[in-house]
Amino acid sequence: MSSLLLNRSSFGKPENRGNLLSLEKANALLNDWVPNERLRLHMKQVAAVMKAWAIEKENADEETARKWELAGLLHDADWEKFPDQHCKVIIEELERRNIDPDVIQCIASHGPRHFGVEPKTRMDHMIYAIDELSGFIHAAALIRPTRYEGLEVKSVLKRLKSPAFAAQVSREEINDAIARAGLSLEELIAFIIQKQQSIN
Numbered sequence: 001m002s003s004l005l006l007n008r009s010s011f012g013k014p015e016n017r018g019n020l021l022s023l024e025k026a027n028a029l030l031n032d033w034v035p036n037e038r039l040r041l042h043m044k045q046v047a048a049v050m051k052a053w054a055i056e057k058e059n060a061d062e063e064t065a066r067k068w069e070l071a072g073l074l075h076d077a078d079w080e081k082f083p084d085q086h087c088k089v090i091i092e093e094l095e096r097r098n099i100d101p102d103v104i105q106c107i108a109s110h111g112p113r114h115f116g117v118e119p120k121t122r123m124d125h126m127i128y129a130i131d132e133l134s135g136f137i138h139a140a141a142l143i144r145p146t147r148y149e150g151l152e153v154k155s156v157l158k159r160l161k162s163p164a165f166a167a168q169v170s171r172e173e174i175n176d177a178i179a180r181a182g183l184s185l186e187e188l189i190a191f192i193i194q195k196q197q198s199i200n
């Protein structure tokens with residue numbers, strides 16, 4: 001991930017709260033902006049985990065769960081076509097479309113060390129924690145003959161301790177995100193395995 005400091009801390013407009021992109025429109029945007037199937041899958045997996053976490057762990061209502069899902073679905077939407085301006089381009093697009101500020105703020109804070117935007121809400125903290133770990137777990141599943149079937153938390157933990165595996169994934173960032181969100185790494189790994197394996 002390249003670094004681009006966004007140099008602002010406010011995103012979207014409060015009066016747009018509740019204005020969410022339909023899943024159809026969000027998927028159309030993805031199909032248009034993200035030709036890379038694997039990257040699209042990553043965003044769909046993060047979206048599924050975010051939505052499930054909102055409902056099961058945060059008691060979110062339907063609209064709130066849709067916000068979590070939408071942020072997950074679009075967080076890397078500009079990564080393939082505008083790597084040097086990630087995530088500025090998708091943020092500005094969503095602002096142009098008058099989308100809910102919570103969703104835009106969440107996308108802006110998914111990589112505090114890269115974009116300089118600190119996570120504020122629970123949703124912000126969770127996208128930061130889920131994003132890298134989701135990709136890492138998918139990589140760990142892909143190298144197994146049975147993929148997700150039988151993939152255990154302890155084997156993911158073991159891979160995290162081996163720096164050569166998926167070396168581009170920052171362990172430091174994962175630990176930082178887990179600590180900030182006050183989560184158990186084991187619990188989050190188990191949750192992600194369970195929720196993203198059917199998304200393919």
Ligand SMILES: [Fe+2]
Nearest residue numbers: 042075076131
């Ligand atoms: Fe991501």
